[in-house]
Amino acid sequence: MSSPVAAPYVPQEIEPKWQSFWVAERTYEVDNDDPRLLAGRGYYVLCMYPYPSGAAHMGHVRNYTFGDLLTRYRTMQGDAVLSPMGFDSFGLPAENAAIKTGVHPREFTDARIAELTNSLTRIGCVYDWRREVRSHNPEYIRWTQWIFLRMWEAGLAYRATAPVNWCPGCQTVLANEQVIDGRCERSDDFVEKRDLEQWFFKITDYAQQLLDDLELVDWPERVVIQQRNWIGRSEGAEFDMVICDASGAQRADGLSMRVFTTRPDTSFGMTFCVLAPDHELVEVITADEHRGEVAAFVEATRQMREIDRLSTEGPIDKRGCRTGAYALNPFTGQAVPIFLADYVLSTYGTGAIMAVPGQDQRDWDFARAYDLPIIRTVEPPSEWTGEAYTGEGPAINSEWLNGLDVAAAKAAAIDWLEAQGIGERTVNYRLRDWLLSRQRFWGCPIPILYCPDCGLRAVPDDELPVLAPDDVEFRPTGESPLRLHEGFLHATCPDCGGPATRETDTMDTFVDSSWYYLRFADPASDAPFRANEVAKWLPVDQYIGGAEHAVLHLMYARFFTKALSDLGYVPTDLREPFRRLFTQGLIRLGGTRMSKSKGNLVAPEDIVNTYGADTLRLAHLATKPPAEDVDWEDFGLEGCARFLARLWRLAVPDNDLRGGDRSGPTTDADAVVESGRHRLIAEVTKDFERWSYNTAVAKFMAEVNDLYRYVQTADGPHGATLDAAIDSVLVLLAPACPHLTAELWARRHDGEHVHELTWPAADPAMLVADHVEIPVQVDGKVKARLSVPADADAAAIEATALADERIVELLGGREPARVIVVPGRLVNVVRS
């Protein structure tokens, strides 16, 4: 007699079948009038939309595995789950490829999108593809431009000059990435800083809200802190200082300069002032005998490469320059010299500072280099051996501030400045306005016209989108081909009908990604989105992406949401776009980050072809907590493949593990299996909720190990008990390994679909055993074990423990000093 030959597990055969099924059956499409959504059971899962660079890499697989698991899990929980996908399809690589190969960026990009879409499907990820967006599609461009114009009308977009990287050889602006060690990556010329007209978004208007509203989101602490630091709020005071000569004599024009400080309490210790080299007063105040020196210093700073300017190394005496002018310290009436220094930035505060070397290490170093006096105004602790002291302490050498602590002295100093009418309390932010214009082709054109008579004019809404022409020549200059395209450049002024020229700059791709999550909620309308439809889904319930976007993308998207909310295009109470954020760890190989440029990629497709998508997905879940970085070398691929094959052999109909099933009444051993099944339901659910996928996988493996032992017991398994256990494993595993579970469920249940089932609930009664085994410690070390009724009280447990043979022996007839009983947990007998 031969045992039946069960079908072997061949993922390559079953996976494509189910992938087609989910698309054909529209399993994961969801409408905005879905009854579950209208009943308050909507759930918006969003993975950061990818830049389409070709087939998926391991980082994508990790990201989208988490997203897909959540989509399928929440759906089984009964939610209407919005799970959209799109492509951040503008950007430099496509343009560089065009320059290199002549292939149009659109053609190149669409081909990469097809590859990426294909790999997403191949790893079993499901989306509502009807809602797909691509940044470079004309409809999307249209609405990006529309939003830009609304921002412009609201005064939130403006033009201003800003320093940019200029290559004199190529006669063009370079992106920061194209500047290598201060030289142009193409021509090798030294790159200069040039002031050019650029477009900005006024994100600084929202600095305080962007800071405050971090309270409203459930994000990783680390990301919140990074956002906070980036906004960089600092409180202090600004005040005016009268310019004078060395003797303290005021100038005829009565000129003064304004400084910003966070430490007005230390003003009595001010022994010099510093201006940024590009401060507007430099030219005016410089004394004649210092003009040559100052001009040379200003020019040198201008030419200095960013990397040097930001370096704290190098001799400090080369980093400053005397102006020969002085300023009156209003607190003391003393004249202090004014210096220039490259470390003072014109873009922060007032571009001018008072220097207090006693309380600031930079000022201390500078004072030492230029032989300037140092006066301490905060008493350091007696054991203090350092230089500048920035800590707490009573004010000294400060006349009427003496004895006050730092906070009180600050307040008193500011009150005094305000009373004198020369200054006031101020708040400064490190956050700068967002420079959004790029001198690039493959981006969203900025829909603005320049009319010689009417000035800046918006392209009328009914002429949107402004699309870049296809017949452009991609030159290896780094300059946008749009500027050289006569047909694009020349247009008609909408106001006077005269000739106008088009803006040829395009938008930063972060603009596209600042509103795509809104479009997903309402993708097909004759507006970018409608507030009432947005209100149904937003804020995103769970946003998933890489930690590298912790600052820029999230900050910009938050800004857009707030601005669009204020402008009435999204609901007024939608102040934050992403309620919960999860940032996944990086994937490394042999300790270094996987990247194309390092050539150390592991292609997911190869793994899928050999092991199957379910094994790869499971390995991503099993290896480590999802937030942590993970090395490909540590992936337990073999273990996961073995586990799935083991599960298949156990669950597939007509398998040769089964045969001697019992039926009829159940035994104690069966009850253990049944309660194990309920425990698995409870624990996996809990682990899924807290994103502890690695421990969930461990519990699946332990359960299958238990069931193997159960199948092989001498009496044989109770058939119904075993099948219930196997079914529970399949249902619980369905979000993680969708293909294998779908296939096995269909085979076991007459073509039913596991993903359409309701998520199971554990029976609480099945989770409590009637007896529990608890350890008995003596002086904190486990010496015995007791089996006691689960509901036994402390006194009963103590009595049982003290009667235990081994405990009696260890006590040697003495009374224990103390007995700690934690019912259901343990007993600790303390001897001394």
Added chain:
RNA sequence: GCCCGGGUGGCGGAAUGGCAGACGCGGCGGACUCAAAAUCCGCUGUCCGAAAGGACGUGUGGGUUCGACUCCCACCCCGGGCACCA
């Protein structure tokens, strides 16, 4: 320099005040096989011991507690982020 993570067997990790090392990898042994692979079963922190058992053990040093990987203080090391922001 500042901020944030993290240090647990041969390896990835589990345990968030209560049995340290779940689960996986690797290793060892057994079953099946002519044999091997695959598969199935078992063992596997270190040291002492034939065993029973004992001692030690979560980066280091202290502390709190009946009890600490877990909480507190100080320090060392690794990873990441920001970095002249007045």
